[in-house]
Amino acid sequence: MPDTNLIIEEKDAHIKAEDFSVFYGNNEAVKKVNMRIPKGKVTAIIGPSGCGKSTYLRAINRMNDLIPICRADGAMMFDKQDIYASNIDVVSLRQRVGMVFQKPNPFPKSIFDNVAYGPRLLGIKKKAELSEIVEHSLKKSAIWDEVKDRLKENALCMSGGQQQRLCIARALAVQPEILLMDEPTSALDPKATTKIEDLIGELCGDYTIIIVTHNMQQAARVSDFTAFMYEGILIEFGITKNLFEKPREKQTEDYITGRFG
Amino acid sequence: MHYNKKQSLVFSKKDATLQWLGSSIGKGFLFLIASFSAVIVFLIFWFIVKDAIPFFAEKGFKEFFTGTNWYPAAEPGEFGALPIFVGTILVTLGAIIIAVPVGICAAVCLSDILPFKIRQIAKPIVEMLAAVPSVAYGFFALVIFAPFLQSLGATTGTNVLNVSIILGIMALPTIVSVAEDALQAVGKDLREGSYALGATRAETLIKVIIPAAASGITAAVVLGIMRAIGETMVVWMASGNAAQIPEPIYNVLQPVRTLTATIAGDMGEADHVIGSMRYHVLFAMAASLLAISFLCNWISEWITTRDP
Numbered sequence: 001m002p003d004t005n006l007i008i009e010e011k012d013a014h015i016k017a018e019d020f021s022v023f024y025g026n027n028e029a030v031k032k033v034n035m036r037i038p039k040g041k042v043t044a045i046i047g048p049s050g051c052g053k054s055t056y057l058r059a060i061n062r063m064n065d066l067i068p069i070c071r072a073d074g075a076m077m078f079d080k081q082d083i084y085a086s087n088i089d090v091v092s093l094r095q096r097v098g099m100v101f102q103k104p105n106p107f108p109k110s111i112f113d114n115v116a117y118g119p120r121l122l123g124i125k126k127k128a129e130l131s132e133i134v135e136h137s138l139k140k141s142a143i144w145d146e147v148k149d150r151l152k153e154n155a156l157c158m159s160g161g162q163q164q165r166l167c168i169a170r171a172l173a174v175q176p177e178i179l180l181m182d183e184p185t186s187a188l189d190p191k192a193t194t195k196i197e198d199l200i201g202e203l204c205g206d207y208t209i210i211i212v213t214h215n216m217q218q219a220a221r222v223s224d225f226t227a228f229m230y231e232g233i234l235i236e237f238g239i240t241k242n243l244f245e246k247p248r249e250k251q252t253e254d255y256i257t258g259r260f261g
Numbered sequence: 262m263h264y265n266k267k268q269s270l271v272f273s274k275k276d277a278t279l280q281w282l283g284s285s286i287g288k289g290f291l292f293l294i295a296s297f298s299a300v301i302v303f304l305i306f307w308f309i310v311k312d313a314i315p316f317f318a319e320k321g322f323k324e325f326f327t328g329t330n331w332y333p334a335a336e337p338g339e340f341g342a343l344p345i346f347v348g349t350i351l352v353t354l355g356a357i358i359i360a361v362p363v364g365i366c367a368a369v370c371l372s373d374i375l376p377f378k379i380r381q382i383a384k385p386i387v388e389m390l391a392a393v394p395s396v397a398y399g400f401f402a403l404v405i406f407a408p409f410l411q412s413l414g415a416t417t418g419t420n421v422l423n424v425s426i427i428l429g430i431m432a433l434p435t436i437v438s439v440a441e442d443a444l445q446a447v448g449k450d451l452r453e454g455s456y457a458l459g460a461t462r463a464e465t466l467i468k469v470i471i472p473a474a475a476s477g478i479t480a481a482v483v484l485g486i487m488r489a490i491g492e493t494m495v496v497w498m499a500s501g502n503a504a505q506i507p508e509p510i511y512n513v514l515q516p517v518r519t520l521t522a523t524i525a526g527d528m529g530e531a532d533h534v535i536g537s538m539r540y541h542v543l544f545a546m547a548a549s550l551l552a553i554s555f556l557c558n559w560i561s562e563w564i565t566t567r568d569p
Contacts, residue, residue, distance in 0.1 A: 061457060063453060063456070063457065066449075066452070066453065066456065068376065068377065091459050091460070091461055092459065094456065094457055094458065094459040095458075095459035098457065098458070099453075099457035101450065101453060101454065101457075103450060105450040105451055105453070105454040106454075107451060107454065107455070107469050107473070108451075108472070108473050109472070117455075117458060117460075117468070117469075118458040118459065121458065121459055121460050121464060122459075167454070170454075170458065171457070171458070174458055174459060
Protein backbone atom coordinates (compact mmCIF):
# COMPACT_ATOMS: atom_id res chain seq x y z
CA MET A 1 0.00 0.00 0.00
CA PRO A 2 1.60 3.32 -1.03
CA ASP A 3 1.81 6.00 1.60
CA THR A 4 0.80 9.33 0.15
CA ASN A 5 1.39 10.86 3.57
CA LEU A 6 5.12 10.88 2.81
CA ILE A 7 4.57 13.14 -0.17
CA ILE A 8 1.48 15.16 0.66
CA GLU A 9 1.26 16.70 4.08
CA GLU A 10 -2.06 16.84 5.86
CA LYS A 11 -2.34 20.64 5.45
CA ASP A 12 -1.74 20.48 1.68
CA ALA A 13 -4.37 17.83 1.04
CA HIS A 14 -7.59 19.00 -0.59
CA ILE A 15 -9.17 15.57 -0.82
CA LYS A 16 -8.33 12.70 1.46
CA ALA A 17 -9.56 9.17 0.86
CA GLU A 18 -9.36 6.92 3.90
CA ASP A 19 -9.79 3.19 3.37
CA PHE A 20 -12.18 4.18 0.64
CA SER A 21 -13.96 1.44 -1.34
CA VAL A 22 -16.66 1.45 -3.99
CA PHE A 23 -18.85 -1.55 -4.74
CA TYR A 24 -21.01 -2.35 -7.75
CA GLY A 25 -23.32 -4.89 -6.20
CA ASN A 26 -20.84 -7.37 -4.74
CA ASN A 27 -18.00 -6.37 -7.02
CA GLU A 28 -15.42 -4.18 -5.27
CA ALA A 29 -14.31 -1.75 -7.98
CA VAL A 30 -12.19 0.47 -5.72
CA LYS A 31 -10.42 -1.29 -2.87
CA LYS A 32 -9.53 0.49 0.36
CA VAL A 33 -7.77 3.40 -1.28
CA ASN A 34 -5.85 5.87 0.88
CA MET A 35 -4.95 8.92 -1.14
CA ARG A 36 -4.23 12.55 -0.36
CA ILE A 37 -4.73 14.84 -3.29
CA PRO A 38 -2.79 18.11 -3.07
CA LYS A 39 -4.48 21.47 -3.29
CA GLY A 40 -3.89 23.61 -6.38
CA LYS A 41 -2.01 20.90 -8.26
CA VAL A 42 -2.82 18.58 -11.13
CA THR A 43 -3.05 14.96 -10.11
CA ALA A 44 -3.36 12.29 -12.78
CA ILE A 45 -4.81 8.86 -12.19
CA ILE A 46 -3.59 6.25 -14.65
CA GLY A 47 -4.15 2.55 -15.03
CA PRO A 48 -5.53 -0.03 -17.46
CA SER A 49 -9.22 -0.13 -18.42
CA GLY A 50 -11.42 -1.38 -15.60
CA CYS A 51 -8.89 -0.55 -12.87
CA GLY A 52 -11.42 1.61 -11.03
CA LYS A 53 -9.85 4.97 -11.83
CA SER A 54 -13.03 6.49 -13.29
CA THR A 55 -15.14 5.05 -10.50
CA TYR A 56 -12.78 6.58 -7.96
CA LEU A 57 -12.92 9.97 -9.70
CA ARG A 58 -16.71 9.93 -9.92
CA ALA A 59 -16.83 9.10 -6.22
CA ILE A 60 -15.29 12.48 -5.39
CA ASN A 61 -18.43 14.41 -6.37
CA ARG A 62 -20.75 11.49 -5.68
CA MET A 63 -21.65 11.01 -9.34
CA ASN A 64 -21.91 7.29 -8.60
CA ASP A 65 -25.04 8.03 -6.58
CA LEU A 66 -26.86 7.93 -9.91
CA ILE A 67 -26.04 4.24 -10.30
CA PRO A 68 -28.53 2.37 -8.12
CA ILE A 69 -26.36 -0.67 -7.30
CA CYS A 70 -23.31 1.41 -6.45
CA ARG A 71 -22.27 2.06 -2.84
CA ALA A 72 -19.22 3.41 -1.08
CA ASP A 73 -17.40 2.44 2.08
CA GLY A 74 -14.72 4.21 4.12
CA ALA A 75 -14.31 7.98 4.13
CA MET A 76 -13.73 10.63 1.48
CA MET A 77 -12.70 13.78 3.31
CA PHE A 78 -13.23 17.20 1.73
CA ASP A 79 -13.17 20.39 3.75
CA LYS A 80 -12.95 18.46 7.03
CA GLN A 81 -16.08 16.51 6.22
CA ASP A 82 -16.71 13.00 5.01
CA ILE A 83 -18.74 13.61 1.86
CA TYR A 84 -20.37 10.21 2.30
CA ALA A 85 -21.78 11.13 5.70
CA SER A 86 -25.56 10.93 5.83
CA ASN A 87 -26.10 14.67 6.37
CA ILE A 88 -24.17 15.82 3.29
CA ASP A 89 -25.95 18.07 0.76
CA VAL A 90 -24.85 16.56 -2.54
CA VAL A 91 -25.96 19.62 -4.52
CA SER A 92 -23.63 21.98 -2.65
CA LEU A 93 -20.84 19.39 -2.85
CA ARG A 94 -21.16 19.33 -6.64
CA GLN A 95 -21.16 23.13 -6.77
CA ARG A 96 -17.71 22.99 -5.19
CA VAL A 97 -16.42 19.92 -7.02
CA GLY A 98 -17.04 20.32 -10.75
CA MET A 99 -16.65 17.68 -13.41
CA VAL A 100 -15.78 17.37 -17.09
CA PHE A 101 -16.76 14.14 -18.82
CA GLN A 102 -15.19 11.83 -21.34
CA LYS A 103 -17.57 12.73 -24.13
CA PRO A 104 -18.34 16.44 -24.52
CA ASN A 105 -21.91 16.83 -23.27
CA PRO A 106 -23.10 20.39 -23.91
CA PHE A 107 -26.81 20.93 -23.38
CA PRO A 108 -28.84 21.49 -26.56
CA LYS A 109 -29.02 25.20 -25.75
CA SER A 110 -27.11 28.28 -26.85
CA ILE A 111 -23.45 28.67 -25.94
CA PHE A 112 -24.40 31.44 -23.53
CA ASP A 113 -27.12 29.40 -21.83
CA ASN A 114 -24.76 26.46 -21.43
CA VAL A 115 -22.25 28.51 -19.47
CA ALA A 116 -24.95 30.44 -17.60
CA TYR A 117 -26.67 27.21 -16.52
CA GLY A 118 -24.74 26.75 -13.28
CA PRO A 119 -24.80 30.43 -12.20
CA ARG A 120 -28.55 30.56 -12.87
CA LEU A 121 -29.03 27.54 -10.60
CA LEU A 122 -27.17 29.53 -7.96
CA GLY A 123 -29.78 32.27 -8.29
CA ILE A 124 -28.00 34.81 -10.47
CA LYS A 125 -30.60 36.41 -12.71
CA LYS A 126 -29.19 39.78 -13.80
CA LYS A 127 -28.23 39.73 -17.45
CA ALA A 128 -25.16 41.91 -16.96
CA GLU A 129 -23.83 39.75 -14.17
CA LEU A 130 -24.44 36.57 -16.17
CA SER A 131 -22.73 38.07 -19.23
CA GLU A 132 -19.69 38.88 -17.15
CA ILE A 133 -19.50 35.35 -15.74
CA VAL A 134 -19.96 33.81 -19.19
CA GLU A 135 -17.24 35.96 -20.72
CA HIS A 136 -14.85 35.32 -17.85
CA SER A 137 -15.44 31.55 -17.93
CA LEU A 138 -15.08 31.33 -21.71
CA LYS A 139 -11.86 33.34 -21.52
CA LYS A 140 -10.50 31.06 -18.81
CA SER A 141 -11.20 28.03 -20.95
CA ALA A 142 -9.48 29.67 -23.94
CA ILE A 143 -12.46 29.63 -26.24
CA TRP A 144 -13.76 33.19 -25.94
CA ASP A 145 -12.14 34.43 -29.15
CA GLU A 146 -13.68 31.60 -31.14
CA VAL A 147 -17.24 32.04 -29.89
CA LYS A 148 -17.63 35.65 -28.72
CA ASP A 149 -19.60 36.58 -31.85
CA ARG A 150 -21.93 33.60 -31.74
CA LEU A 151 -22.95 33.18 -28.13
CA LYS A 152 -26.56 32.74 -29.19
CA GLU A 153 -25.82 29.81 -31.49
CA ASN A 154 -26.62 26.28 -30.44
CA ALA A 155 -23.68 24.66 -28.69
CA LEU A 156 -24.17 21.45 -30.69
CA CYS A 157 -22.99 23.30 -33.81
CA MET A 158 -19.45 23.54 -32.40
CA SER A 159 -16.63 21.07 -33.10
CA GLY A 160 -15.88 18.34 -30.56
CA GLY A 161 -12.84 20.14 -29.20
CA GLN A 162 -14.75 23.38 -28.84
CA GLN A 163 -17.61 21.55 -27.14
CA GLN A 164 -15.22 20.10 -24.59
CA ARG A 165 -13.72 23.51 -23.82
CA LEU A 166 -17.27 24.85 -23.51
CA CYS A 167 -17.97 22.08 -20.99
CA ILE A 168 -14.88 23.19 -19.06
CA ALA A 169 -16.13 26.79 -19.17
CA ARG A 170 -19.53 25.59 -17.97
CA ALA A 171 -17.89 23.84 -15.03
CA LEU A 172 -15.70 26.86 -14.23
CA ALA A 173 -18.70 29.22 -14.26
CA VAL A 174 -19.86 27.66 -10.99
CA GLN A 175 -16.43 28.56 -9.49
CA PRO A 176 -15.60 25.11 -8.16
CA GLU A 177 -12.59 24.48 -5.97
CA ILE A 178 -11.88 21.11 -7.52
CA LEU A 179 -12.21 20.11 -11.16
CA LEU A 180 -12.57 16.41 -11.95
CA MET A 181 -11.73 15.40 -15.51
CA ASP A 182 -12.69 11.95 -16.70
CA GLU A 183 -10.54 11.20 -19.79
CA PRO A 184 -11.43 14.64 -21.16
CA THR A 185 -9.54 14.25 -24.43
CA SER A 186 -10.24 10.64 -25.36
CA ALA A 187 -12.93 11.67 -27.86
CA LEU A 188 -10.84 14.47 -29.38
CA ASP A 189 -8.24 14.77 -32.14
CA PRO A 190 -4.58 15.56 -31.30
CA LYS A 191 -4.93 19.29 -32.01
CA ALA A 192 -7.94 19.69 -29.72
CA THR A 193 -6.16 17.53 -27.15
CA THR A 194 -3.19 19.89 -27.11
CA LYS A 195 -5.52 22.83 -26.49
CA ILE A 196 -7.17 21.08 -23.55
CA GLU A 197 -3.78 20.11 -22.12
CA ASP A 198 -2.52 23.69 -22.39
CA LEU A 199 -5.68 24.79 -20.67
CA ILE A 200 -5.12 22.38 -17.77
CA GLY A 201 -1.66 23.91 -17.34
CA GLU A 202 -3.20 27.39 -17.13
CA LEU A 203 -5.93 26.39 -14.71
CA CYS A 204 -3.77 24.62 -12.13
CA GLY A 205 -2.96 26.82 -9.20
CA ASP A 206 -6.45 28.29 -9.20
CA TYR A 207 -8.06 24.88 -9.04
CA THR A 208 -7.23 21.45 -7.78
CA ILE A 209 -7.45 19.30 -10.87
CA ILE A 210 -7.77 15.53 -10.87
CA ILE A 211 -7.56 13.97 -14.30
CA VAL A 212 -8.18 10.36 -15.22
CA THR A 213 -6.42 9.34 -18.40
CA HIS A 214 -5.31 6.18 -20.13
CA ASN A 215 -2.78 8.19 -22.07
CA MET A 216 0.45 8.02 -20.10
CA GLN A 217 2.15 10.73 -22.13
CA GLN A 218 -0.71 12.99 -21.25
CA ALA A 219 -0.32 12.25 -17.55
CA ALA A 220 3.40 12.94 -17.85
CA ARG A 221 2.78 16.21 -19.71
CA VAL A 222 0.08 17.80 -17.60
CA SER A 223 0.29 16.50 -14.04
CA ASP A 224 2.34 17.30 -10.95
CA PHE A 225 1.46 14.05 -9.22
CA THR A 226 0.41 10.69 -10.62
CA ALA A 227 -1.43 7.81 -9.07
CA PHE A 228 -1.32 4.37 -10.62
CA MET A 229 -4.27 2.10 -9.98
CA TYR A 230 -4.60 -1.54 -10.85
CA GLU A 231 -7.59 -3.81 -10.18
CA GLY A 232 -9.10 -1.28 -7.82
CA ILE A 233 -5.97 -0.91 -5.72
CA LEU A 234 -3.84 2.21 -5.55
CA ILE A 235 -0.47 0.73 -6.43
CA GLU A 236 1.72 3.80 -6.41
CA PHE A 237 1.43 7.53 -5.88
CA GLY A 238 4.24 9.95 -6.53
CA ILE A 239 5.58 13.08 -8.11
CA THR A 240 4.87 12.51 -11.79
CA LYS A 241 8.51 12.76 -12.85
CA ASN A 242 9.62 10.23 -10.24
CA LEU A 243 6.81 7.81 -10.96
CA PHE A 244 7.58 7.69 -14.66
CA GLU A 245 11.37 7.73 -14.36
CA LYS A 246 11.95 5.47 -11.40
CA PRO A 247 8.79 3.72 -10.29
CA ARG A 248 9.03 2.00 -6.96
CA GLU A 249 6.62 -0.81 -7.73
CA LYS A 250 7.15 -3.57 -10.26
CA GLN A 251 3.54 -3.34 -11.53
CA THR A 252 3.88 0.39 -12.20
CA GLU A 253 7.05 -0.20 -14.14
CA ASP A 254 5.42 -2.96 -16.19
CA TYR A 255 2.50 -0.72 -17.02
CA ILE A 256 4.39 2.42 -17.96
CA THR A 257 6.83 0.47 -20.07
CA GLY A 258 3.92 -1.09 -21.91
CA ARG A 259 4.38 -4.65 -20.73
CA PHE A 260 0.66 -4.92 -19.91
CA GLY A 261 -2.49 -2.86 -19.94
CA MET B 262 -9.19 -25.28 -48.44
CA HIS B 263 -9.51 -24.32 -52.09
CA TYR B 264 -11.76 -21.45 -53.13
CA ASN B 265 -13.10 -21.32 -56.63
CA LYS B 266 -12.42 -17.65 -57.40
CA LYS B 267 -12.75 -16.08 -60.80
CA GLN B 268 -9.34 -15.17 -62.17
CA SER B 269 -10.40 -12.17 -64.28
CA LEU B 270 -11.45 -9.00 -62.46
CA VAL B 271 -13.50 -7.85 -65.45
CA PHE B 272 -17.27 -8.41 -65.61
CA SER B 273 -18.29 -10.39 -68.66
CA LYS B 274 -21.05 -8.81 -70.71
CA LYS B 275 -23.47 -11.59 -69.80
CA ASP B 276 -22.73 -11.29 -66.09
CA ALA B 277 -23.18 -7.52 -66.26
CA THR B 278 -26.58 -7.90 -67.89
CA LEU B 279 -27.67 -10.51 -65.38
CA GLN B 280 -26.51 -8.33 -62.52
CA TRP B 281 -28.36 -5.31 -63.90
CA LEU B 282 -31.51 -7.36 -64.42
CA GLY B 283 -31.39 -8.87 -60.94
CA SER B 284 -30.87 -5.56 -59.20
CA SER B 285 -33.56 -3.85 -61.27
CA ILE B 286 -36.14 -6.51 -60.44
CA GLY B 287 -35.16 -6.41 -56.78
CA LYS B 288 -35.34 -2.63 -56.63
CA GLY B 289 -38.63 -2.52 -58.51
CA PHE B 290 -40.19 -5.11 -56.25
CA LEU B 291 -39.08 -3.31 -53.09
CA PHE B 292 -40.28 -0.01 -54.51
CA LEU B 293 -43.72 -1.49 -55.19
CA ILE B 294 -44.03 -2.76 -51.63
CA ALA B 295 -42.78 0.50 -50.21
CA SER B 296 -45.15 2.57 -52.30
CA PHE B 297 -48.12 0.32 -51.52
CA SER B 298 -49.18 2.23 -48.41
CA ALA B 299 -48.64 5.54 -50.17
CA VAL B 300 -50.89 4.34 -52.98
CA ILE B 301 -53.55 3.24 -50.49
CA VAL B 302 -53.53 6.64 -48.82
CA PHE B 303 -53.81 8.30 -52.19
CA LEU B 304 -56.75 6.07 -53.19
CA ILE B 305 -58.59 6.76 -49.93
CA PHE B 306 -58.03 10.44 -50.45
CA TRP B 307 -59.27 10.23 -54.05
CA PHE B 308 -62.45 8.29 -53.32
CA ILE B 309 -63.41 10.56 -50.45
CA VAL B 310 -62.75 13.78 -52.32
CA LYS B 311 -64.50 12.43 -55.42
CA ASP B 312 -67.73 11.98 -53.50
CA ALA B 313 -67.33 15.21 -51.54
CA ILE B 314 -67.07 17.37 -54.64
CA PRO B 315 -70.78 17.04 -55.67
CA PHE B 316 -71.83 18.35 -52.28
CA PHE B 317 -69.60 21.43 -52.38
CA ALA B 318 -70.49 21.97 -56.05
CA GLU B 319 -74.19 22.19 -55.26
CA LYS B 320 -74.26 23.69 -51.76
CA GLY B 321 -71.02 25.64 -51.67
CA PHE B 322 -68.91 26.03 -48.53
CA LYS B 323 -70.82 28.65 -46.58
CA GLU B 324 -73.72 26.64 -45.18
CA PHE B 325 -71.56 23.60 -44.39
CA PHE B 326 -68.88 25.45 -42.44
CA THR B 327 -70.97 28.25 -40.86
CA GLY B 328 -74.58 27.01 -40.68
CA THR B 329 -75.94 25.72 -37.40
CA ASN B 330 -78.94 23.72 -38.58
CA TRP B 331 -78.21 20.08 -39.19
CA TYR B 332 -81.26 18.38 -40.69
CA PRO B 333 -79.85 16.19 -43.45
CA ALA B 334 -82.95 13.99 -43.62
CA ALA B 335 -85.40 16.85 -44.06
CA GLU B 336 -86.84 17.93 -47.43
CA PRO B 337 -85.06 20.06 -48.44
CA GLY B 338 -82.15 19.06 -46.20
CA GLU B 339 -80.21 21.52 -44.09
CA PHE B 340 -76.50 20.89 -43.85
CA GLY B 341 -75.09 23.35 -41.32
CA ALA B 342 -72.21 21.32 -39.87
CA LEU B 343 -70.73 24.01 -37.62
CA PRO B 344 -72.11 22.41 -34.41
CA ILE B 345 -70.50 19.14 -35.44
CA PHE B 346 -67.12 20.80 -36.05
CA VAL B 347 -67.49 22.57 -32.71
CA GLY B 348 -68.40 19.28 -31.04
CA THR B 349 -65.34 17.61 -32.50
CA ILE B 350 -63.10 20.44 -31.36
CA LEU B 351 -64.66 20.48 -27.88
CA VAL B 352 -64.19 16.78 -27.15
CA THR B 353 -60.70 16.85 -28.64
CA LEU B 354 -59.73 19.88 -26.56
CA GLY B 355 -61.21 18.21 -23.49
CA ALA B 356 -59.22 15.06 -24.18
CA ILE B 357 -56.04 17.14 -24.65
CA ILE B 358 -56.60 19.02 -21.39
CA ILE B 359 -56.93 15.71 -19.57
CA ALA B 360 -54.41 13.55 -21.40
CA VAL B 361 -51.49 15.90 -22.05
CA PRO B 362 -50.60 16.93 -18.48
CA VAL B 363 -51.31 13.48 -17.08
CA GLY B 364 -49.46 11.77 -19.94
CA ILE B 365 -46.35 13.95 -19.69
CA CYS B 366 -46.22 13.64 -15.90
CA ALA B 367 -46.58 9.88 -16.17
CA ALA B 368 -43.84 9.74 -18.81
CA VAL B 369 -41.47 11.83 -16.64
CA CYS B 370 -42.30 9.65 -13.66
CA LEU B 371 -41.64 6.44 -15.59
CA SER B 372 -38.45 7.73 -17.14
CA ASP B 373 -36.75 9.55 -14.28
CA ILE B 374 -38.47 9.00 -10.96
CA LEU B 375 -39.45 5.37 -10.60
CA PRO B 376 -36.76 2.76 -10.02
CA PHE B 377 -35.76 0.81 -13.11
CA LYS B 378 -37.47 -2.40 -11.98
CA ILE B 379 -40.88 -0.77 -11.49
CA ARG B 380 -40.58 0.94 -14.87
CA GLN B 381 -39.97 -2.43 -16.51
CA ILE B 382 -43.37 -3.54 -15.23
CA ALA B 383 -45.32 -0.29 -15.39
CA LYS B 384 -44.61 0.67 -18.99
CA PRO B 385 -46.02 -2.49 -20.60
CA ILE B 386 -49.10 -2.12 -18.41
CA VAL B 387 -49.68 1.44 -19.62
CA GLU B 388 -49.14 0.31 -23.20
CA MET B 389 -51.70 -2.44 -22.66
CA LEU B 390 -54.34 0.29 -22.27
CA ALA B 391 -53.97 0.82 -26.01
CA ALA B 392 -54.99 -2.77 -26.64
CA VAL B 393 -58.42 -2.39 -25.02
CA PRO B 394 -61.02 -2.27 -27.85
CA SER B 395 -62.66 1.13 -28.17
CA VAL B 396 -66.12 -0.40 -27.88
CA ALA B 397 -65.16 -1.54 -24.38
CA TYR B 398 -64.29 2.03 -23.50
CA GLY B 399 -67.58 3.14 -25.04
CA PHE B 400 -69.51 0.56 -23.08
CA PHE B 401 -67.87 1.70 -19.87
CA ALA B 402 -68.65 5.34 -20.72
CA LEU B 403 -72.27 4.57 -21.45
CA VAL B 404 -73.14 2.05 -18.76
CA ILE B 405 -71.01 3.08 -15.82
CA PHE B 406 -69.64 6.56 -16.28
CA ALA B 407 -72.77 8.24 -17.71
CA PRO B 408 -75.08 7.16 -14.84
CA PHE B 409 -72.36 8.20 -12.42
CA LEU B 410 -72.22 11.71 -13.91
CA GLN B 411 -76.01 11.86 -13.80
CA SER B 412 -76.02 10.88 -10.15
CA LEU B 413 -73.74 13.90 -9.57
CA GLY B 414 -76.39 16.17 -11.10
CA ALA B 415 -75.75 16.29 -14.85
CA THR B 416 -78.94 16.36 -16.94
CA THR B 417 -77.52 13.80 -19.27
CA GLY B 418 -74.60 11.49 -18.62
CA THR B 419 -73.56 11.33 -22.26
CA ASN B 420 -71.86 14.69 -22.69
CA VAL B 421 -68.63 16.51 -23.49
CA LEU B 422 -67.10 15.77 -20.09
CA ASN B 423 -67.77 12.06 -20.33
CA VAL B 424 -66.30 11.72 -23.83
CA SER B 425 -63.33 13.97 -23.03
CA ILE B 426 -62.33 11.87 -20.05
CA ILE B 427 -62.68 8.59 -21.89
CA LEU B 428 -60.88 9.89 -24.99
CA GLY B 429 -58.18 11.29 -22.73
CA ILE B 430 -57.66 7.89 -21.15
CA MET B 431 -57.54 6.32 -24.60
CA ALA B 432 -54.89 8.78 -25.77
CA LEU B 433 -52.77 8.24 -22.64
CA PRO B 434 -50.86 5.09 -23.65
CA THR B 435 -49.71 6.70 -26.89
CA ILE B 436 -48.60 9.89 -25.16
CA VAL B 437 -46.93 8.13 -22.23
CA SER B 438 -45.13 5.58 -24.36
CA VAL B 439 -43.82 7.96 -27.03
CA ALA B 440 -42.94 10.71 -24.55
CA GLU B 441 -41.13 8.27 -22.30
CA ASP B 442 -39.08 7.02 -25.23
CA ALA B 443 -38.19 10.63 -26.04
CA LEU B 444 -37.12 11.31 -22.44
CA GLN B 445 -35.03 8.15 -22.33
CA ALA B 446 -33.39 9.09 -25.62
CA VAL B 447 -31.92 12.21 -23.99
CA GLY B 448 -29.40 9.89 -22.40
CA LYS B 449 -27.30 9.85 -19.27
CA ASP B 450 -24.62 12.24 -20.56
CA LEU B 451 -26.84 15.31 -20.30
CA ARG B 452 -28.30 14.18 -16.98
CA GLU B 453 -24.83 13.72 -15.49
CA GLY B 454 -23.70 17.03 -16.98
CA SER B 455 -26.52 18.80 -15.21
CA TYR B 456 -26.11 17.02 -11.87
CA ALA B 457 -22.37 17.73 -11.95
CA LEU B 458 -23.14 21.47 -12.04
CA GLY B 459 -25.07 21.18 -8.80
CA ALA B 460 -28.58 20.83 -10.22
CA THR B 461 -31.25 18.92 -8.36
CA ARG B 462 -33.33 16.27 -10.07
CA ALA B 463 -36.23 18.68 -10.56
CA GLU B 464 -33.96 21.35 -12.05
CA THR B 465 -32.34 18.80 -14.33
CA LEU B 466 -35.72 17.60 -15.54
CA ILE B 467 -37.27 21.01 -16.09
CA LYS B 468 -34.28 22.85 -17.52
CA VAL B 469 -32.46 20.17 -19.48
CA ILE B 470 -34.24 16.87 -20.00
CA ILE B 471 -37.75 18.02 -20.91
CA PRO B 472 -36.51 20.83 -23.25
CA ALA B 473 -34.11 18.37 -24.90
CA ALA B 474 -36.96 15.91 -25.42
CA ALA B 475 -39.42 18.62 -26.46
CA SER B 476 -39.74 17.56 -30.08
CA GLY B 477 -40.40 13.93 -29.12
CA ILE B 478 -42.90 14.99 -26.48
CA THR B 479 -44.70 17.18 -29.03
CA ALA B 480 -44.85 14.27 -31.43
CA ALA B 481 -46.34 12.17 -28.63
CA VAL B 482 -48.99 14.80 -27.95
CA VAL B 483 -49.90 15.14 -31.63
CA LEU B 484 -50.19 11.35 -32.00
CA GLY B 485 -52.45 11.33 -28.94
CA ILE B 486 -54.57 14.13 -30.37
CA MET B 487 -54.94 12.30 -33.66
CA ARG B 488 -56.10 9.25 -31.80
CA ALA B 489 -58.75 11.38 -30.06
CA ILE B 490 -59.92 13.13 -33.24
CA GLY B 491 -60.21 9.91 -35.19
CA GLU B 492 -61.95 7.91 -32.48
CA THR B 493 -65.49 6.96 -33.50
CA MET B 494 -67.00 4.26 -31.34
CA VAL B 495 -66.62 5.98 -27.99
CA VAL B 496 -67.90 9.34 -29.16
CA TRP B 497 -70.83 7.75 -30.86
CA MET B 498 -71.79 5.90 -27.70
CA ALA B 499 -71.03 8.57 -25.13
CA SER B 500 -71.32 12.04 -26.65
CA GLY B 501 -75.10 12.21 -26.81
CA ASN B 502 -75.05 12.87 -30.58
CA ALA B 503 -76.89 16.18 -30.39
CA ALA B 504 -75.85 18.47 -33.25
CA GLN B 505 -75.89 21.61 -31.17
CA ILE B 506 -73.33 24.07 -29.90
CA PRO B 507 -73.30 23.93 -26.08
CA GLU B 508 -74.73 27.01 -24.41
CA PRO B 509 -72.48 28.52 -23.07
CA ILE B 510 -69.72 26.94 -25.11
CA TYR B 511 -67.75 25.79 -22.05
CA ASN B 512 -70.70 23.91 -20.61
CA VAL B 513 -69.17 20.47 -20.62
CA LEU B 514 -72.30 18.82 -19.29
CA GLN B 515 -74.16 19.21 -22.59
CA PRO B 516 -74.24 16.59 -25.32
CA VAL B 517 -72.51 17.19 -28.66
CA ARG B 518 -72.00 15.40 -31.93
CA THR B 519 -68.70 14.79 -33.72
CA LEU B 520 -67.63 14.33 -37.32
CA THR B 521 -66.66 10.70 -36.89
CA ALA B 522 -69.86 9.74 -35.09
CA THR B 523 -71.97 11.52 -37.70
CA ILE B 524 -70.27 9.71 -40.55
CA ALA B 525 -70.57 6.33 -38.85
CA GLY B 526 -74.10 6.91 -37.66
CA ASP B 527 -75.57 8.42 -40.80
CA MET B 528 -73.92 6.21 -43.39
CA GLY B 529 -76.30 3.37 -42.60
CA GLU B 530 -79.26 5.61 -43.46
CA ALA B 531 -77.72 7.63 -46.24
CA ASP B 532 -76.46 4.89 -48.48
CA HIS B 533 -80.01 3.94 -49.42
CA VAL B 534 -80.00 7.10 -51.41
CA ILE B 535 -76.60 7.10 -53.05
CA GLY B 536 -76.10 10.33 -54.90
CA SER B 537 -78.29 12.34 -52.57
CA MET B 538 -76.92 15.34 -50.73
CA ARG B 539 -77.31 13.44 -47.48
CA TYR B 540 -74.88 10.89 -48.86
CA HIS B 541 -72.36 13.36 -50.25
CA VAL B 542 -72.29 15.56 -47.15
CA LEU B 543 -70.80 12.67 -45.20
CA PHE B 544 -67.92 12.58 -47.67
CA ALA B 545 -67.50 16.32 -47.25
CA MET B 546 -67.11 15.62 -43.53
CA ALA B 547 -64.68 12.78 -44.14
CA ALA B 548 -62.63 15.03 -46.40
CA SER B 549 -62.55 17.71 -43.67
CA LEU B 550 -61.48 15.09 -41.13
CA LEU B 551 -58.77 13.88 -43.47
CA ALA B 552 -57.57 17.45 -43.93
CA ILE B 553 -57.38 17.92 -40.15
CA SER B 554 -55.42 14.67 -39.77
CA PHE B 555 -53.00 15.61 -42.51
CA LEU B 556 -52.53 19.00 -40.91
CA CYS B 557 -51.76 17.42 -37.52
CA ASN B 558 -49.39 14.96 -39.11
CA TRP B 559 -47.64 17.70 -41.02
CA ILE B 560 -47.30 19.83 -37.88
CA SER B 561 -45.80 16.94 -35.91
CA GLU B 562 -43.42 16.18 -38.78
CA TRP B 563 -42.39 19.81 -38.91
CA ILE B 564 -41.81 20.00 -35.16
CA THR B 565 -39.84 16.75 -34.91
CA THR B 566 -37.54 17.50 -37.83
CA ARG B 567 -36.94 21.11 -36.83
CA ASP B 568 -33.46 22.03 -35.58
CA PRO B 569 -33.08 21.46 -31.82
